[in-house]
Amino acid sequence: MTEPLLKVENLMQHFPVSRSYTVKAVNGVSFSIYPGETYGLVGESGSGKTTVGRSVIRLYQPTAGIITFEGRTISGKLDRETRELLRRDMQMIFQDPMASLNPRKKVADIIGEGLDIHKMVPSKTERAALIGHMLQKVGLSPEHAARYPHQFSGGQRQRVGIARALIMNPKLIIADECISALDVSIQAQVVNLMKDIQDETGCAYLFIAHDLSMVKYISDRIGVLHLGYMVESGSKEEIFSHPIHPYTRSLLSAIPHPNPEIEKRRTALVYDYATSGIDYAKGTDHLIDGTHHVLATPEELKRWL
Amino acid sequence: MSENKTILDIRNLDISFKTHAGVVHAIRGVNLDLCKGETVAIVGESGSGKSVTMKAAMGLLDSNASVNSGEILYTYTNDQGVEKTVDLLKMSKKELRQHINGKRIAMVFQDPMTSLDPTMTIGKQIMESMFLHRKLSKDAAKARALELLQLVGITDAEKRFRHYPHQLSGGMRQRVVIAIALSADPDILICDEPTTALDVTIQAKILELIMDIQRKMKLSVIYITHDLGVVAKVADYVNVMYAGKIVEVGNVNEIFFEPKHPYTWGLLSAMPDMDTDDDRLYSIPGSPPNLLHEPKGDAFAARNQFAMTIDEKEEPPMFQVSRTHSAATWLLHPDAPKVEMPKELEARLARARKEVEKYL
Numbered sequence: 001m002t003e004p005l006l007k008v009e010n011l012m013q014h015f016p017v018s019r020s021y022t023v024k025a026v027n028g029v030s031f032s033i034y035p036g037e038t039y040g041l042v043g044e045s046g047s048g049k050t051t052v053g054r055s056v057i058r059l060y061q062p063t064a065g066i067i068t069f070e071g072r073t074i075s076g077k078l079d080r081e082t083r084e085l086l087r088r089d090m091q092m093i094f095q096d097p098m099a100s101l102n103p104r105k106k107v108a109d110i111i112g113e114g115l116d117i118h119k120m121v122p123s124k125t126e127r128a129a130l131i132g133h134m135l136q137k138v139g140l141s142p143e144h145a146a147r148y149p150h151q152f153s154g155g156q157r158q159r160v161g162i163a164r165a166l167i168m169n170p171k172l173i174i175a176d177e178c179i180s181a182l183d184v185s186i187q188a189q190v191v192n193l194m195k196d197i198q199d200e201t202g203c204a205y206l207f208i209a210h211d212l213s214m215v216k217y218i219s220d221r222i223g224v225l226h227l228g229y230m231v232e233s234g235s236k237e238e239i240f241s242h243p244i245h246p247y248t249r250s251l252l253s254a255i256p257h258p259n260p261e262i263e264k265r266r267t268a269l270v271y272d273y274a275t276s277g278i279d280y281a282k283g284t285d286h287l288i289d290g291t292h293h294v295l296a297t298p299e300e301l302k303r304w305l
Numbered sequence: 306m307s308e309n310k311t312i313l314d315i316r317n318l319d320i321s322f323k324t325h326a327g328v329v330h331a332i333r334g335v336n337l338d339l340c341k342g343e344t345v346a347i348v349g350e351s352g353s354g355k356s357v358t359m360k361a362a363m364g365l366l367d368s369n370a371s372v373n374s375g376e377i378l379y380t381y382t383n384d385q386g387v388e389k390t391v392d393l394l395k396m397s398k399k400e401l402r403q404h405i406n407g408k409r410i411a412m413v414f415q416d417p418m419t420s421l422d423p424t425m426t427i428g429k430q431i432m433e434s435m436f437l438h439r440k441l442s443k444d445a446a447k448a449r450a451l452e453l454l455q456l457v458g459i460t461d462a463e464k465r466f467r468h469y470p471h472q473l474s475g476g477m478r479q480r481v482v483i484a485i486a487l488s489a490d491p492d493i494l495i496c497d498e499p500t501t502a503l504d505v506t507i508q509a510k511i512l513e514l515i516m517d518i519q520r521k522m523k524l525s526v527i528y529i530t531h532d533l534g535v536v537a538k539v540a541d542y543v544n545v546m547y548a549g550k551i552v553e554v555g556n557v558n559e560i561f562f563e564p565k566h567p568y569t570w571g572l573l574s575a576m577p578d579m580d581t582d583d584d585r586l587y588s589i590p591g592s593p594p595n596l597l598h599e600p601k602g603d604a605f606a607a608r609n610q611f612a613m614t615i616d617e618k619e620e621p622p623m624f625q626v627s628r629t630h631s632a633a634t635w636l637l638h639p640d641a642p643k644v645e646m647p648k649e650l651e652a653r654l655a656r657a658r659k660e661v662e663k664y665l
Contacts, residue, residue, distance in 0.1 A: 044504040045475065153592060154351070183350045183531050188575045188588035195585070210504050213577035217586055254509040256534020258576045260557040261661040263537040268509035 003071070004032035005204050006056065006172055011065035011075075013048070013055045025051040027228040027281070028065070033172065038198065038205040040219030040236075042212055042251065048228040049208045053174045056206065057090050070171065088118055091165035095177035097157035101149040107160055108145035111135070114168045134163045138193060155186035159193070166197060174206045179214060191218055213255050216240060221291065224248045227273065229280040234292035244294045244304050246278075247271050309340035311380065312525055313362070313493060318375035320357060322367070329596050331357050333549040335375075339493065339525050346528040346536045346557075348572065349546035350593050355529045358546075359495050362393055363412055364401040381409055381492060408438040411486035415498040417478035421470040427481045428466035431488050438489040453484040456521075458514055476507035480514070487518065494519075497529045512538055533576050537561060542629070545569050548594050548604035554623075555630035562654055564646065565624075565632040567609045574650045587649065603635070611636060611644050 013026040026048045033039045043049045055062045058074060067075040070089065072082050094100035101110055111131050114120075121127045132142030138159040149157055158178060165173050175194070179187045191214060198205065209215050215222060216236060223233040224247065232245040243249045250271035257263045283295040294301065320332040332354045339345050347355040360366050362377050377393040393405065414420040422430055431450040435441045441449065447466075454462035457480040470478055479499065486494055496515065500508035516539055519526055528539060536543055536557065543560040545553040545568065553566040564570055574587035591608040594600045603609070606616035615635050624637035636644050645651065 044506055155592065184533070185350060185572065185575045185589045186592075188577075188586040192585055192588055212505065217577050250506060254505045256509070256532065256538055258533055258537055258561065258573065258578070259657045259660060260537040260540075260561050262664050263534070265664075267513055268506070270510070271506075 002034060005035045005070065007032040007068040008056060009066045011052065011055060011067065012063045013051050013060055014063045025228055026055065029230045031223050031233060033204050033206060035171065036202045036204055037220045038207055038218050040215040040222040041206060041208045041225060042210060042215050042222060043225035044210060047225040049225050050176055053176050053206060053208050057092055057174055058086060088168050089171045091168055091170040092174045092176065093161050093165050093178040096181055097154055097161055100161055101157060103149055107147055110160060111164045111167055130167065134167045138163045154182055155189060158182060158190055162193065170203055172204045172206065176208045180209065180211060187214065194218065212251055224251065227280060229295055231295045235290065238290060238292040244288065246276065246304065309342055311338045312341050313339040314378040316376050318358060318361065318377065319373040320361060320370055321373060323369045327597050330599050331549050331596055335551055337544055337551065339527060341525055342523050343541045344526045344528065344539055345542045345544065346530060346540035347544045347546055348530060348533060348536055350531060352593055353546045354549040355546050356497055359497065359527060359529055363406060363410060364398055407434045408489045409491050410493045410495065411491040412495040412497060413482050413486050413499045416502050417475060417482050420482055421478060423470055426467050426469055431485050434489045453487055456518065457484045475503055476511065479503060479511055483515065493525045493527065495527045500535065533572060549596060550604065550633065553632040559627065559630040562658060565626055565637060566634045567611050568605050570646045570650055574647065578653060
């Protein structure tokens, strides 16, 4: 197997709120992403999935754990060279397409900002050409470069966000809930666009979402997070056809079924951590088969299988 | 539509908004009825006018809106036990606030954080409309509020009663919003994207909760949503809305198993399907029309791969398919060429039907 592009080992991210209280958002999460693949990270709000994404791109200083990207360790103090590499080769697409675009800048400057900072283009004409090309790639037209974000619809704005991430030619794009603010029919357009771009450029995605049905469409491998622990991980098939952890099962059962006769008779499985008697901190990682991992104590695993 | 009595009847509603860019014709002739104890869903993309329709019924339209024509007839039994029918559009804001809003027609909004008052305890917010509409005493109101909190599945009601909205999680807040909506015993509950801001797991629980309460309190519910999964779970009747018009209406099985309008085909195809390994999701090409420039002919024609010449000239009327099912597309005209729904969708629907047989 090839070397992973990104390797996260035992990542912990704690936020001290006061002297006596610390929010433990991420507690020992490990996964790796290979070049050109899509890794889906799912979980409910508060599960720490966004925090993982933000720690990886180093918007936070990780409390503990090792993150390796392209063979370099990026979890400690960054030297100048590593930081520049990280800022260039790893990009992020955010959830809210309105809040993540500067309303006072034209689309051309939003997309081109990275080029300017890293001095990647020698002349203005080349910059404009590259931006025009990028706009076309995401399904907008080069004339849109002179407009402001408010002149676009939600789906178009998210395309601008994608263009901004793509123009740096990144190896890894972190997509944080990038479709949950969009309408169903527009979601499909954006997901298809992301897939096309991956086929063309070979970039890898860390796709963070709470909507398992979309995650299934785009991901190769999936990790399920709950309360800062990776409770189950594996390939798409392993997670969807043989879910083992009760939390994964409840997530899967919550997906609405587009079939009224069945949906009306079905109730979603309930999973309540507080009453389930499961303590994530006691669980250890168990390999089921292939790449399928579950966090559990031996007794729990016996019960679930 | 069904044997039950119609309690809300929207006829030929037409609304436009004056903006500085020009007049936006947001609602272009909407008909809809709701019968007692039933659930009607309005499905459409953002900007299709689904929320505006319901806001009109609640008298919540913005000041730049003008109702050009139409009526919203609401039938209810008043405090003296006499049955009355009123046109909600003819009532003044004051009358609506005193007699209809909250008391008889209540609404649950999308975002539970912005629809709660952050400076009031949730108990106080639940009791507010009981004092106003039902003239309950303080003790009676408190007892009723605790009862409601338990009904919406909040444990520790006594403690939560004194909490502020920021002390609750998103799912809890939405439960409180539902409790507030139910506090004055309304006949109709309008849910405007009640679960869009929530996680999938909580979404399922909230929908099951609303269904359960509906059975217990014999409510009529209108759902506004863009998520067909939600519709499949809760609705009896479905109205598919596009560019300010209802393009297809039918009961839930007719819409999901025998859709007739190409837009409905598109919406159904765009839903991620858990049972196939297709690499690509179907997406409806293009985007909805800008109603600042009203489209000529069928508003969906530009995105419709089955569009015919007539679609660009004249708007299709509603064609009746069955007693409860009708759709506004020229494809249903007797002279139209025979067009079948896309193969992938047909295969999917066949699979869905088979699943039902297996399941039952």
